[in-house]
Amino acid sequence: MSRLRSTILETSLQLFDEHGFHGVTVNQIVAASGTSKGGFYHHFQSKDELLFVIHDTFITYVLKEAGAANVIHTSPTAKIQAVIHSFVKVFDLYKPHISVFYQESTYLKPAYEEKIKKKRDEFKDIIFGIIHEGQAGGDFRKELPLEVTAMAVLGMVNWIYKWYQQDGRYSIDEIAEVYIDLILHFLLPGSSEQLMRHMNKVPFFYDVK
Amino acid sequence: MSRLRSTILETSLQLFDEHGFHGVTVNQIVAASGTSKGGFYHHFQSKDELLFVIHDTFITYVLKEAGAANVIHTSPTAKIQAVIHSFVKVFDLYKPHISVFYQESTYLKPAYEEKIKKKRDEFKDIIFGIIHEGQAGGDFRKELPLEVTAMAVLGMVNWIYKWYQQDGRYSIDEIAEVYIDLILHFLLPGSSEQLMRHMNKVPFFYDVK
DNA sequence: CTTTACAGACCAACCAGTCGGTCTATAACT
DNA sequence: AGTTATAGACCGACTGGTTGGTCTGTAAAG
Numbered sequence: 001m002s003r004l005r006s007t008i009l010e011t012s013l014q015l016f017d018e019h020g021f022h023g024v025t026v027n028q029i030v031a032a033s034g035t036s037k038g039g040f041y042h043h044f045q046s047k048d049e050l051l052f053v054i055h056d057t058f059i060t061y062v063l064k065e066a067g068a069a070n071v072i073h074t075s076p077t078a079k080i081q082a083v084i085h086s087f088v089k090v091f092d093l094y095k096p097h098i099s100v101f102y103q104e105s106t107y108l109k110p111a112y113e114e115k116i117k118k119k120r121d122e123f124k125d126i127i128f129g130i131i132h133e134g135q136a137g138g139d140f141r142k143e144l145p146l147e148v149t150a151m152a153v154l155g156m157v158n159w160i161y162k163w164y165q166q167d168g169r170y171s172i173d174e175i176a177e178v179y180i181d182l183i184l185h186f187l188l189p190g191s192s193e194q195l196m197r198h199m200n201k202v203p204f205f206y207d208v209k
Numbered sequence: 210m211s212r213l214r215s216t217i218l219e220t221s222l223q224l225f226d227e228h229g230f231h232g233v234t235v236n237q238i239v240a241a242s243g244t245s246k247g248g249f250y251h252h253f254q255s256k257d258e259l260l261f262v263i264h265d266t267f268i269t270y271v272l273k274e275a276g277a278a279n280v281i282h283t284s285p286t287a288k289i290q291a292v293i294h295s296f297v298k299v300f301d302l303y304k305p306h307i308s309v310f311y312q313e314s315t316y317l318k319p320a321y322e323e324k325i326k327k328k329r330d331e332f333k334d335i336i337f338g339i340i341h342e343g344q345a346g347g348d349f350r351k352e353l354p355l356e357v358t359a360m361a362v363l364g365m366v367n368w369i370y371k372w373y374q375q376d377g378r379y380s381i382d383e384i385a386e387v388y389i390d391l392i393l394h395f396l397l398p399g400s401s402e403q404l405m406r407h408m409n410k411v412p413f414f415y416d417v418k
Numbered sequence: 419c420t421t422t423a424c425a426g427a428c429c430a431a432c433c434a435g436t437c438g439g440t441c442t443a444t445a446a447c448t
Numbered sequence: 449a450g451t452t453a454t455a456g457a458c459c460g461a462c463t464g465g466t467t468g469g470t471c472t473g474t475a476a477a478g
Binding site: 002004035036037038039040042043 | 458460461
């Protein structure tokens with residue numbers, strides 16, 4: 001990959017992260033990259049392709065990591081820990097990519113969007129699969145509705161991009177540890193009776209055993 | 210409030226939700242609202258003001274609801290349940306507002322952004338406050354780092370806008386119940402020893418008592 | 419008669435993308 | 449070795465279409 005192409009990618013990533021895809025013009029990218037319109041369009045077909053490349057770089061990496069973490073462990077409990085850990089760590093490596101990924105995916109051209117959606121669904125399936133497997137095997141609480149629980153897990157992790165900063169109070173590894181703790185606390189079966197005394201009402205899904 | 214103004218707001222909300230703020234032109238809004246440029250600019254100073262109004266409507270409502278739920282209950286456990294419930298329910302009432310709120314806030318003009326940020330921080334403080342209070346009083350697990358835990362809670366709820374659909378498998382009330390269950394499971398003190406047997410490593414924050 | 423509500427033609431700015439052209443490097447030829 | 453041919457990398461003035469916003473006009477309301 002050419003030197004200039006990388007520069008354009010890095011520069012535009014920063015700019016998009018700060019001002020959003022539509023808040024940055026090709027001329028700005030070109031100026032900040034120390035090149036020209038010609039240089040830009042020599043390496044990218046369009047501004048939209050640039051957006052796609054950013055999306056693809058990130059989701060491809062996440063998918064690869066999650067797949068690996070999923071394979072090397074056997075029990076659902078070990079798997080979920082490994083996958084969450086690797087997923088959280090990504091926010092340290094790819095934060096600008098992720099901001100663009102979650103903020104600007106609306107603006108992907110249909111052909112590009114389809115490709116990204118496919119990979120994103122694959123990733124979602126890994127999470128869903130682990131939780132499902134855990135419930136089926138009795139490792140995780142069976143009464144939890146799979147879809148809602150899985151989306152809660154995805155949500156809490158995904159949201160990290162909105163607040164995480166590298167020089168913040170907690171390192172990315174520490175954050176991962178906290179998240180794993182939280183997730184295991186609601187996934188693993190425990191003293192439900194004790195908890196229910198504190199609840200305003202008995203949840204609708206508690207009749208499953 | 211005038212009839213046309215409401216129409217413009219509703220229409221643009223739908224359009225923004227579907228295509229994003231920059232994917233919709235003023236002409237499109239005007240056409241879909243059955244009015245004209247004159248009609249639009251009679252009610253709004255600019256497209257940016259429209260964006261602000263949408264933001265403000267939503268965050269003002271959330272803040273009011275959370276404040277109310279926070280006041281009528283006394284214990285942190287009851288408070289967090291009430292606040293989460295009211296918060297989750299908002300996603301049923303204001304889903305298009307929320308999509309715009311989380312997707313397009315980057316494009317708010319500085320003056321508008323400041324106002325919105327203020328209210329958003331107020332809301333965040335309510336959540337932080339409840340968890341802090343719960344930890345201080347011994348209702349919630351003291352070992353959990355406040356910031357990370359609170360952001361996890363906010364994240365899992367906020368992410369709902371990405372997947373919730375009114376005609377989905379679970380009602381918004383059911384989703385709220387699941388979320389409250391999950392959150393209480395990791396907030397309330399329980400059998401940590403039992404859980405730790407399943408953990409790949411001992412979390413860094415477990416030495417606090 | 420004044421004010422408010424809206425219509426729609428019009429405009430200036432902007433922006434993604436184009437296109438003819440230059441510069442450099444390496445290969446091919448003599 | 450010296451000269452020429454060719455390809456790829458990059459430049460930047462230019463354009464055609466679009467967009468947010470304005471301005472003048474008009475009809476109804478009070």
